Amino acid sequence: MNCDQFKDSLLTDYVDRVLDPEKQKIADAHIGQCAECRRLIADLRTVTAETFGQVREIEPPAHVWAGIVERVQPSPGWFEKVCAVLTLPRLSIAIPVLASLMLFTFVQLRQPEVSxxxxxxxxxxxxxxxxxxxxxxxxxxxxxxxxxxxxxx
Amino acid sequence: MQEIATDTLERAGDGDLQAFNEIYRSSAGFVYSIALRMARNTADAEEITQDVFVKAYKNLKAYEGRSSFKTWIYRIAMNTAINFCKKRSAEFKKRELREREPSPGVVSNEAEKNLFKEDAEKKLGELLGCLNEDQRACILLREIEGLDYRQIADVLKIELNTVRSRLKRAREAMIAYARQGGVKDEL
Known part of the structure; x- marks a missing residue:
């Protein structure tokens, strides 16, 4: 067997050890004799071990779940939207102040003139x-x- | 990724957010890791992770258990990540042509540099940077998730020989990159 005969499976089936035993034996024998293929396999194993061997699973930050919940929850109806707007901190102060002002002006305008x-x-x-x-x-x-x-x- | 009880899947499919949170907790690490390694920056990885779980939530009712839940979520995660990265890549190329910006290279910006501060992550990021999205997906499923060729083909819905050819090209590119000194002290 020469390099060309198994170049397609060298970096896949051979390194992943999914060749059938017969072909695996032939490939091992070739690699024992071929310095170029041996180097290729050795380099791949080094790269793989160095890069993939040490990585770990990384958990997402907490706000990712919050974003998901926001997107999957049903959108509120018009009543909920109005309630939400009215309970905004600035509006909850502004609305009573505005109402008081309007009431005061109304009362002033309704004062009877001194006869x-x-x-x-x-x-x-x-x-x-x-x-x-x-x-x-x-x-x-x-x-x-x-x-x-x-x-x- | 832990196994998820059928009852939990059913409750989540009926809109139970608490049950869906259980699913999220058991698979978020895997999904986020895949997204991070595919997109190679945290902001995009977070967006991909959210997209994956929103899709999963909306389609849980349609999940019939023909494949394992793990394969199902792998499929959503990988397809979402690949499509996202391809779209981003196309946008980047368009902008690059318009503005004549320098090529993003292997590690393209500060966010990516910060992400790959850790040595192992840095090496991985550099190597993944020399692969296209399809090759990256295959190599991640094989080398990190430990899926066999058939499982990779199922997740990505591609032919078995396509898995082989993508893995081969990915490995050739990685060896070439490492031999050129792309990954320090490696070879």
């Missing part, structure tokens, strides 16, 4: 004199009844 009669009574009591009692004469003259009102209006 003219009450103002007039207050000023009369505090300052004395007549404040804004419209007489028929005032109406005829186009006056508002008081000096202040006449000045501003």
């Amino acid at each position: 003219y009669d009450i103002t007039r009574a207050y000023l009369s009591r505090e300052l004395g004199g007549d404040f804004g009692v419209l007489s028929n004469e005032d109406l005829e003259n186009g006056s508002f009844g008081t000096v202040i009102e006449d000045f501003f209006m």
Whole structure:
């Protein structure tokens, strides 16, 4: 047997020891005589032992499982999505603050105006004199009844 | 990889995440190691591992036990890793042509250098770098997982003689690389 006759099986069946016993014997005899094939086999065994013999199994980092869970879990419906958004830390603070502001503004706008009669009574009591009692004469003259009102209006 | 009970497989197939976690714990090391050695960087290996288990989870119902679970998960892992690496490789070539970047070489970037800090991993990484994805898959299944030719053919769904020819070419490339001094102090 020469190198060409078993070059195809030298780096496969022969090194992996899957040749049938008869062929294995012939190959062993050839390798005993052929320095080139012997060197090829020796080199392959060295490379294989040096590189594959010492490697170990490596565990993935923990976040790989977390990523898998995220991808296989069913996606939430619209209600869950809204709930999730509302429970976000920033929104959970912003929403009550915004609601309070709106409520405050609404209450302010709804405050009843102090009636003219009450103002007039207050000023009369505090300052004395007549404040804004419209007489028929005032109406005829186009006056508002008081000096202040006449000045501003 | 440990054997997985049929009951666990059934529960996981019905969507039980706790049962699926048992499967993950028993096979994640093997899948991640394969992914790491095929992709040769941790970020891609993590992505491949996730893809493998997401595919497994979605297809567990269809797993009928015709092949062993180990062969089934080997097949998903290897096919996912090979396709991922081929896609990455094509993207890299395209970018290289466009930008005229230097070739990635055997150890192409910092991430890979960090990964192969350990001597054994470094040697392995260098050797695997001189093989194409198909040869790398065959040699890993043979040399690290210890699968025989028939099992490799089953996992990769290729002919027995294709396994032989890929192994032969892979070994020739490894010897040539080592003889050129590619792996320090080796030969």
